Amino acid sequence: MVEPLHITLRKKLSSLTHTLLAKFFPVNLNPNSMEIDSIQKILVVRINYRIGNILFTTPLLNALVKQFPHAKIDMMVGASFTVPLIEGMPQINKVYSFPRELLKHPLKVLQLKKELKNNHYDLLVAPSLLSSSDSLFTFLVTAKYKVGFYAPNVFSPLTHAVPFPHDINHEALKPLALMSAFGNNEPKNFASYLDIKISEEEKKLVKSEMPNNSIGIFRDARNEKKIDNLWWLELVKELNKIDGSLKFIDILDPNNRIPLQKDIPTLSEKNLRILASKIANLDAFICGDTGPMHLASASKTATIALFKTTSPTLYGTLREKDLSLVMKDKSVVQIAQEIITHLEKVKAFK
Template sequence: MGIPLHSKVRRMVRSTINLLLVKFSKKDINLQKISTDNIHRILIIRINYRIGNIIFLTPLINAITQKIPHAKIDILIGAKFIAPILQPMNNVNIVYDVPRKLLKNPFQLISKVKEINSNNYDLVISPIRSSGSANISTMLIKARYKLGFYSENIWSAANVVVPYPKKIRHEALKPLALLQAFEDDNKCFSNELDINLSEDEKLKGNKSLDELFNKNNIIRNNSTVIGIFRDARHEKKIKNEWWKLFIEHILIQDPSIIIIDILAPNDSEIIHQKSLSVSFQNLRDLGCFMSSLNFFICADTGPMHLASASGVPVIALFNATSADIYGPLGTYDRDINILGLSILEVVEQTFLNIKDINYQQ
């Protein structure tokens, strides 16, 4: 399935508005360095409704926490259900959400802007170059510094800019280039996704896994536990028939492996009789559970990035997008381009990756 028509229309509208703004608006470009001493309240704007795109903020959030440890960080995102992932992170204060229906109600939108502006931000960051909603929000939010990328053909409301990092391919790592705007920017920052799970949260995940085993009368012993997630958007989705055969061949090669099928919220279909199944409404709780697994296998989808950010080694199956741009970033994460491969070939590469990860850990 390709991109829906309404998504294509939205892209065309955004592109047209951007061209008009670039043509008719004048913007003074400020290349000054920002002193961190006077930065105490920060707002990061990423009005997006996808899990993965919001988790892509975590390298930037963690870098800012390291760079400006005294600052409180608020975040403005799209979907409320994603907020629990970010809320407990170090230095994160408030996670605001902008439901799609809010964009259609100007009075409620004005009220939300007033609420956010009451925080008196020192710095607003728009980490995505071409986001029209983020640029408009940056324009509406009051702050001394408004930081973003400069690109000749892209309109921005930022008053402090850094050049867009064309040589950085991965979407989660591009925002780190914004750290160039600060004085003394020679610190090294992590290139991994990380939602800062606490030790208590990891213990909570282990407890949830033990409860699942007890419920199904399973004794783990030293078995390898692999979580899978079968859902994905549009052309990235892999058919259930493929997953059923994939699980079958994994278990043929190693019957001791325990497969846990992590179900999407609206999915109740069990595709293999030897796999367990579990579902979580709260995404942070899902991340806690993922941290207790040995491996996680899925297509290019939001839970892939959540798993990586939770510390479980991920083996990502790519069939429509580029792993260089959207792949998992953990030290022990791996990706497989499954286009043109048989299921047996994917299984073979999966076991080779498992062996390699076990060797390196």
């Protein structure tokens, strides 16, 4: 997959900035001990604008809840549309957003900085090593302890740095290595899957809007990860050949409401937490490597992810009842059979 030029240039500029700042503001690799019992207010910083990357913080968030059961946890995200995903989780106090356009309004930025300062955080956690936005924000926000990853030539304005876990492959599980800053905590001591804690009450509120015994499909994805509609039509056809009782619902991107097929019901929902509650009422969810794939898995619905260009080792589904399928050199018939086989296994979980 060829990376767009503007992304390549942005990464190179970010790398240069990190290198320069790391020289001026070196990390203290021998910090004083942390008074863990005093931590009552926590801020997690992940200024990102993609659904998947925000959902990848949920293993860390749930680990922090387990480690600090009486603490209030705030979070800083990028896009405002991702706020509902996190603010409905237990023990999450408030979710702030830092949309790109906010940079055009310096007074609003200063107001936000003042509010965060007045929150008197005991702990700030920055789970992304190479995010310039996160590093700058971590530098500017006041907190007694600041925990994040360390690597040479990377600007990390921290009080307690954890070596970057090169031995952990999946991007959602790497942040769990930060829990070692709070004692003898290994990543294996915490849940290793995405979970936004959709409640039974949230599911019940939308259950009447969802057809019973249905499988959701989501066809949109970014760039080369997108699978064309003709392929999806062929997949639905092959699945119905194997099992004529299957019912599908076409989950539409709010910005692209063209249905796959007239006789397949559709669903469009802008509020991501409400969408997650609806997906939680489905028997299964089939999609490419995209944000809604992680949303479905985080909603505890059996998720079948189709990987066209990216690696499931880094970005795949994580729950036992999920399946990450690499499409390379496989026919639609083969993939349909693998999906049916997995759906039969999923029934055993119920």
